[in-house]
Amino acid sequence: MEWIQQLVNGISLGSIYALIALGYTMVYGIIKLINFAHGDVFMLGAFIGFYAIARWEIGFFPALIIAMALCAIIGVVIERVAYKRLRNATRIAALITAIGVSLLIENVVIYFRGASPEAYPEVLPETSINILGVNISSISILILAVTIVLMILLQFIVHKTKIGKAMRAVSLDPDAARLMGINVDNTISATFAIGSALAGAAGVIFGVYYTRIEPLMGVLPGLKAFIAAVFGGIGSIPGAMVGGLSLGVVETVVSALGFSLWRDAAAFVILILILILKPSGIFGKNTREKV
Amino acid sequence: MLKVDNIDVFYGNIHALKDVSLEVNEGEIVTLIGANGAGKSTLLKTLSGLLKPKKGVVLYQSQQIGGKPAQAIVKNGISHVPEGRRVFSTMSVEENLELGAYLRNDREGIKKDMANVYELFPILGERRKQPSGTLSGGEQQMLAMGRALMAKPKLLLLDEPSMGLAPLIVKKIFEIIKMVNEQGTTVLLVEQNANMALSIANRAYVIETGKIVLSGTAKELQESEQVKAAYLGGL
Ligand SMILES: Nc1ncnc2c1ncn2[C@@H]1O[C@H](COP(=O)(O)OP(=O)(O)OP(=O)(O)O)[C@@H](O)[C@H]1O
Ligand SMILES: [Mg+2]
Numbered sequence: 132m133e134w135i136q137q138l139v140n141g142i143s144l145g146s147i148y149a150l151i152a153l154g155y156t157m158v159y160g161i162i163k164l165i166n167f168a169h170g171d172v173f174m175l176g177a178f179i180g181f182y183a184i185a186r187w188e189i190g191f192f193p194a195l196i197i198a199m200a201l202c203a204i205i206g207v208v209i210e211r212v213a214y215k216r217l218r219n220a221t222r223i224a225a226l227i228t229a230i231g232v233s234l235l236i237e238n239v240v241i242y243f244r245g246a247s248p249e250a251y252p253e254v255l256p257e258t259s260i261n262i263l264g265v266n267i268s269s270i271s272i273l274i275l276a277v278t279i280v281l282m283i284l285l286q287f288i289v290h291k292t293k294i295g296k297a298m299r300a301v302s303l304d305p306d307a308a309r310l311m312g313i314n315v316d317n318t319i320s321a322t323f324a325i326g327s328a329l330a331g332a333a334g335v336i337f338g339v340y341y342t343r344i345e346p347l348m349g350v351l352p353g354l355k356a357f358i359a360a361v362f363g364g365i366g367s368i369p370g371a372m373v374g375g376l377s378l379g380v381v382e383t384v385v386s387a388l389g390f391s392l393w394r395d396a397a398a399f400v401i402l403i404l405i406l407i408l409k410p411s412g413i414f415g416k417n418t419r420e421k422v
Numbered sequence: 423m424l425k426v427d428n429i430d431v432f433y434g435n436i437h438a439l440k441d442v443s444l445e446v447n448e449g450e451i452v453t454l455i456g457a458n459g460a461g462k463s464t465l466l467k468t469l470s471g472l473l474k475p476k477k478g479v480v481l482y483q484s485q486q487i488g489g490k491p492a493q494a495i496v497k498n499g500i501s502h503v504p505e506g507r508r509v510f511s512t513m514s515v516e517e518n519l520e521l522g523a524y525l526r527n528d529r530e531g532i533k534k535d536m537a538n539v540y541e542l543f544p545i546l547g548e549r550r551k552q553p554s555g556t557l558s559g560g561e562q563q564m565l566a567m568g569r570a571l572m573a574k575p576k577l578l579l580l581d582e583p584s585m586g587l588a589p590l591i592v593k594k595i596f597e598i599i600k601m602v603n604e605q606g607t608t609v610l611l612v613e614q615n616a617n618m619a620l621s622i623a624n625r626a627y628v629i630e631t632g633k634i635v636l637s638g639t640a641k642e643l644q645e646s647e648q649v650k651a652a653y654l655g656g657l
Pocket of ligand 2: 462464505581
């Protein structure tokens, strides 16, 4: 029964990767930019949630919503200030800018509050539920539930709402989207807002689950979520979900088998394998339009 | 309705349109014919706001629209069916049509117009849930036209609708262009297929390397020796 326990842990970790990976993949889908500052938005979400819970003494859900809202705004500001003017620049210029934004965010946070870690307050009752003889912590269940709700919400926005359809249209063909009357700039901002809000949610969830946060906490999960997005097929929303969950489970299984030192390496091995075997990822699109 | 006055358009250093003037009156079908690279698509892109003219004015219903953003122009009633159809390939036929009505909020009207498009192109109705990238070239052309019509345009810009299609399909597409025009939409039609274009147009312009070199009624151009030699050759 211990492996079920491990599976649950893997899914919890994978949920966090998946939520971050969604932002990577959506932004890449629409402006073909790997937003390396995305992991830092995740970190900001964790800190916003921390201050909301510890200082303002509000509950988990209000803190989650505040973190998502502020991260959405931060995401839009990053896009408008740093990336917008680079729309027609080379990919490498945009990529270097993204790395610069990432370092800037990390150092601004360190400047204002120092580099020391913070212990996340216990905001949720730590109980465990016994399912079929397996003890599963209530936090794991909550994380999974929040992730599922957010993913359903995202699917709804992307497929059923006007802004979601505009997002898909712009990512397929920006000029044709303009001809429909779609405001491409606003649509790109909306994509950043949604992706950053999901990263913010992941940050709060991470804090509650792992209870320790610090200003550089976004680097490794950010990188791994990026790998998860590539694994799922960069640009594909279902790909990011499946990629994130798979990576979480693989890492946990690798640790559980006694190779915990190899845990971080697993992600990079997956990246190398996917780049060799199927660079477009599992949900990657190979379809070409008919002309 | 539309009056283009002495516009110049550049791609970086490339001077793609040189002092181009042209006029489209309400209710007309006007065609612009020219060889590859003459500047036909560039002109349509300038009219729909994808490109900005460096010089000159574009008057639409007595309003200067040259250089305005595309969404403002669509809102004013100009829809552009781009070269190569440019349908949103992974989205369904129905979603493509919905995007055509992006700036409209009248649910009932949109529903009605969608039904009209399905009546005009029954094959689109049969394929409404299918990803548009799986349609044939002719079907994609129909979808691109239906999508543009969903914006309820007063002026429809068509860029080479016959490109790459079998003669029978081309004939059908042209019949529909005529029908749309008879229902009250003014049409500016860009074509390399001069024969077909002149057969349905009221007036025509000929463009060569970024300059308008000839204009007149469709009949005049059909009989012009210059046009016969350059564009109606082999017939
Ligand atoms: N994006 C671009 N950048 C630079 N030059 C361009 C660009 N698009 C078009 N041109 C140039 O502008 C000129 C006019 O091109 P345009 O596409 O308007 O021609 P066209 O008449 O539509 O040709 P076709 O019949 O092949 O579609 C050509 O010389 C072309 O090479
Ligand atoms: Mg062209």
